[in-house]
Amino acid sequence: MSTLTGTGSLVRFIVRRDRVRIVAWSLGIPLLYLAALPEYVLMSDDATGLQARAALVRSPAMVSMTGPGYGTDDYTVGAAVANELVLWVVLALAVMSILQVVRHTRAEEESSRSELVRAAVVGRHAAAVAVLVVVVLVNLLVAVLSAGVLVANDLAAVDSVAMTLGIALSALTFGAIALVAAQVTEHSRGATGISFAALGAAFTLRTVGDMQELGGSWVSWLSPIAWAQQMRSYVDLRWWPAALGLVAIVVLLLVASALASRRDFGGGLVADRGGRADAGALLRAPSAVAWRQQRMSLLWTALGLALMWLATGTVVAQIPQMAESLEENPVYAALLGEGDLEKAFVGIVVLYAALGAGAYGLVATLRAKAEEEAGRAEQVLATPVSRGRWLGAGLVVSSIGTAVVLLAGVLALGAGVAASGIAEPSFGAVAGVGALYLPALLVLVGLAAALYAWVPGATPFVWLVYGYTLVVAMFADLFGLPEWARQASPFWWVPDPLTADVDWVHVGGLSGVAVVLFALGFAGFRRRDVATR
Amino acid sequence: MTTTRTSGEPAVEIHDLRKSFGSVQALDGLDLTVATGQVAGFLGPNGAGKSTTIRVLLGLLRSDSGSARLLGGDPWRDAVALHRRLAYVPGDVSLWPGLTGGEAIDYLARLRGNPDKKRKAELLERFELDPTKKARTYSKGNRQKVALVAALASRVDLLVLDEPTSGLDPLMEAVFTQYVREAKESGTSVLLSSHILSEVEKVCDTVTIIRGGRAVESGTLDDLRHLTRTSVTAVVDRDPGAIAALPGVHDLATSPDAAGTRVTFDVDNAAMGDLLPTVGALGVRSFTATPPSLEELFMRHYGDEPAGEAAADDAARAGAR
Numbered sequence: 001m002s003t004l005t006g007t008g009s010l011v012r013f014i015v016r017r018d019r020v021r022i023v024a025w026s027l028g029i030p031l032l033y034l035a036a037l038p039e040y041v042l043m044s045d046d047a048t049g050l051q052a053r054a055a056l057v058r059s060p061a062m063v064s065m066t067g068p069g070y071g072t073d074d075y076t077v078g079a080a081v082a083n084e085l086v087l088w089v090v091l092a093l094a095v096m097s098i099l100q101v102v103r104h105t106r107a108e109e110e111s112s113r114s115e116l117v118r119a120a121v122v123g124r125h126a127a128a129v130a131v132l133v134v135v136v137l138v139n140l141l142v143a144v145l146s147a148g149v150l151v152a153n154d155l156a157a158v159d160s161v162a163m164t165l166g167i168a169l170s171a172l173t174f175g176a177i178a179l180v181a182a183q184v185t186e187h188s189r190g191a192t193g194i195s196f197a198a199l200g201a202a203f204t205l206r207t208v209g210d211m212q213e214l215g216g217s218w219v220s221w222l223s224p225i226a227w228a229q230q231m232r233s234y235v236d237l238r239w240w241p242a243a244l245g246l247v248a249i250v251v252l253l254l255v256a257s258a259l260a261s262r263r264d265f266g267g268g269l270v271a272d273r274g275g276r277a278d279a280g281a282l283l284r285a286p287s288a289v290a291w292r293q294q295r296m297s298l299l300w301t302a303l304g305l306a307l308m309w310l311a312t313g314t315v316v317a318q319i320p321q322m323a324e325s326l327e328e329n330p331v332y333a334a335l336l337g338e339g340d341l342e343k344a345f346v347g348i349v350v351l352y353a354a355l356g357a358g359a360y361g362l363v364a365t366l367r368a369k370a371e372e373e374a375g376r377a378e379q380v381l382a383t384p385v386s387r388g389r390w391l392g393a394g395l396v397v398s399s400i401g402t403a404v405v406l407l408a409g410v411l412a413l414g415a416g417v418a419a420s421g422i423a424e425p426s427f428g429a430v431a432g433v434g435a436l437y438l439p440a441l442l443v444l445v446g447l448a449a450a451l452y453a454w455v456p457g458a459t460p461f462v463w464l465v466y467g468y469t470l471v472v473a474m475f476a477d478l479f480g481l482p483e484w485a486r487q488a489s490p491f492w493w494v495p496d497p498l499t500a501d502v503d504w505v506h507v508g509g510l511s512g513v514a515v516v517l518f519a520l521g522f523a524g525f526r527r528r529d530v531a532t533r
Numbered sequence: 534m535t536t537t538r539t540s541g542e543p544a545v546e547i548h549d550l551r552k553s554f555g556s557v558q559a560l561d562g563l564d565l566t567v568a569t570g571q572v573a574g575f576l577g578p579n580g581a582g583k584s585t586t587i588r589v590l591l592g593l594l595r596s597d598s599g600s601a602r603l604l605g606g607d608p609w610r611d612a613v614a615l616h617r618r619l620a621y622v623p624g625d626v627s628l629w630p631g632l633t634g635g636e637a638i639d640y641l642a643r644l645r646g647n648p649d650k651k652r653k654a655e656l657l658e659r660f661e662l663d664p665t666k667k668a669r670t671y672s673k674g675n676r677q678k679v680a681l682v683a684a685l686a687s688r689v690d691l692l693v694l695d696e697p698t699s700g701l702d703p704l705m706e707a708v709f710t711q712y713v714r715e716a717k718e719s720g721t722s723v724l725l726s727s728h729i730l731s732e733v734e735k736v737c738d739t740v741t742i743i744r745g746g747r748a749v750e751s752g753t754l755d756d757l758r759h760l761t762r763t764s765v766t767a768v769v770d771r772d773p774g775a776i777a778a779l780p781g782v783h784d785l786a787t788s789p790d791a792a793g794t795r796v797t798f799d800v801d802n803a804a805m806g807d808l809l810p811t812v813g814a815l816g817v818r819s820f821t822a823t824p825p826s827l828e829e830l831f832m833r834h835y836g837d838e839p840a841g842e843a844a845a846d847d848a849a850r851a852g853a854r
Binding site: 280385 | 588591592593594595612613614616617619621623625626627628629630631632633635636638639640641643644645646650664665666667669680693
């Protein structure tokens with residue numbers, strides 16, 4: 001087929017360009033299993049260990065972090081792996097697939113690099129197919145290596161393969177969604193945003209559905225993440241949910257292909273309109289332009305996440321029913337006591353909201369780097385604008401944006417909780433918990449700023465720190481991380497007023513670290529060369 | 534001009550400037566002067582260090598050693614104050630994706646602190662630029678026009694232009710040339726980095742050619758021409774052997790011609806005075822002397838290096854025009 005000419009060369013080219021990423025993902029996920037398995041094996045040594053764990057993961061707060069709860073009646077190592085890890089592996093691989101697809105389709109077109117490629121003997125669909133091939137191969141590689149790790153740890157071979165393949169299909173569904181999004185929008189940021197919104201929606205739907213009943217309600221089935229979980233690996237394996245993923249992928253690819261054939265190279269389906277000939281009165285400072293550039297993504301991020309947390313908040317009403325069924329379980333009662341279920345759940349969702357706002361804050365802060373590389377910073381710095389003023393403009397806008405995303409999220413969550421008729425925790429209390437995360441988020445933003453100012457090439461490091469924060473927040477207990485390792489995460493220092501008194505020393509300490517990092521950023525940016533690609 | 538200028542001091546004065554990026558020595562002892570009120574051409578092959586020099590002058594890069602003075606100040610330390618008095622057009626203009634061209638022009642002019650609506654309208658008309666389009670829909674040439682309009686709309690003491698016409702068509706280039714002349718008349722100093730020789734020839738008072746991070750030639754165009762040779766073609770009645778005997782004559786060739794003997798040769802400009810009586814004594818039928826073109830000058834300094842290829846392309850383009 002002539003529209004696919006050159007696909008093979010492009011596949012090799014992508015593999016060459018991304019060899020480090022591909023190796024990192026392919027090894028990272030199997031290592032995650034390798035790190036988690038010993039903990040489950042350890043629990044299974046003790047007669048009640050795994051059963052206690054099962055009771056814990058059926059608590060509302062944990063359901064949002066785990067799965068539909070298959071096998072919790074007779075929790076085995078395999079059932080625990082399937083119930084607790086599938087969600088996170090799907091999320092990680094979905095993020096990888098989305099980023100990879102957008103990176104090699106829309107981002108390439110936007111940068112006009114692919115203009116060079118397309119002018120060569122390369123078919124119209126070759127680039128899209130090539131990146132799909134690579135993403136499929138990487139997901140399969142991860143599946144095979146992961147299954148190998150699981151089987152080597154004495155888990156059933158068929159279930160292991162089924163689970164890792166189901167995960168691959170779920171992740172690929174999001175890759176296919178990203179491919180459709182890349183046809184619709186003209187900008188890679190828009191395509192990434194749409195895809196992550198879909199991922200967020202899938203996460204929320206699964207949480208809501210799985211909280212409604214053990215094994216998930218019909219709402220769960222709307223989420224591609226659930227399809228992998230619903231295969232019931234290691235409990236009562238069934239293959240057919242995997243077919244849902246296959247069908248979804250085929251349909252999405254057909255849609256993407258139809259869209260791609262209709263649009264022009266470089267164009268989206270939505271064309272640009274003209275604008276004003278003169279700038280409005282407010283457009284007179286770097287901060288105004290930074291705001292103009294970020295306001296749309298801020299609006300959509302805040303709105304999308306707020307809707308997610310609003311929906312999640314309304315689920316709190318289900319908790320008393322869940323608690324009733326749990327009360328019969330003596331192990332569980334011993335574990336958690338009574339009355340804290342709602343608070344524990346709300347605490348976890350606030351943590352999610354903070355992580356979401358943190359990701360937004362890093363993306364927004366690192367825009368400064370793109371501005372510099374594109375040469376736009378150079379043009380502004382050649383006018384009477386000081387280095388500090390330019391950097392400060394970007395940081396003020398990204399910091400305020402981070403706060404807006406965080407507060408919109410926790411206010412929506414509080415509203416959802418209140419709307420579901422729950423009095424405790426109150427709306428104000430929920431908002432208060434969320435606000436306490438702000439200093440920790442500003443530490444992340446400040447770290448990004450300081451890295452950017454001193455070693456712009458090292459800014460990806462801040463995502464490692466972010467990932468570490470996430471791992472500590474989700475898996476610190478499972479991995480049995482020592483105290484000092486937990487303290488390295490800025491979120492560890494955030495107090496939780498729902499369960500304990502606020503330690504204002506921690507709040508002040510975090511704020512102090514943020515201030516120091518910001519100051520470092522300003523000091524560094526004043527003395528270094530401004531680079532243009 | 535309403536602003537006062539530090540009298541006596543050149544607009545730009547660079548001495549023995551050095552700057553390296555890792556192991557690459559971008560500037561290697563560069564000297565460059567732009568006298569106040571003059572238009573200085575800044576020529577050199579790709580990668581010679583022109584943009585690096587300009588970025589040092591704008592305080593974007595910090596030099597390793599040597600001295601650079603800009604409008605009587607230190608380009609790094611006094612950047613903000615100095616930038617009130619200059620306007621800059623980069624070689625590769627990148628605009629803010631969400632802003633229209635008109636918004637970008639107003640934004641840059643407001644940052645400089647002296648927006649002039651009337652002048653903006655005039656420039657937009659002369660450069661035939663539609664200010665209502667979103668930045669990402671502009672071609673390279675149109676993005677360049679946005680930066681040019683923004684720079685020329687401000688009344689400043691110094692214009693720093695880094696290959697400002699590389700994306701413009703010849704008509705727009707003519708408009709640009711006119712504005713540079715006008716700027717000069719109003720007392721503005723101009724540093725113009727360019728590959729386009731006809732443009733340099735039209736507007737520049739002085740020229741500095743840099744290569745490998747150092748100035749290899751600088752002076753007025755006449756000065757530079759003086760260093761080279763003039764090509765002469767003449768038809769004479771008598772034996773042209775006397776010409777060959779003169780000092781400063783090179784590459785002499787003769788061929789029979791219906792009217793006598795055709796003779797072609799190059800002569801050092803300094804030897805021209807001795808040449809004319811000798812030729813005159815031979816019975817001149819026709820005489821053509823071609824002064825050295827800037828291209829020749831240019832090629833002499835650009836040549837025999839891989840980078841020379843690109844320069845040759847530019848020279849060919851300029852010659853074809």
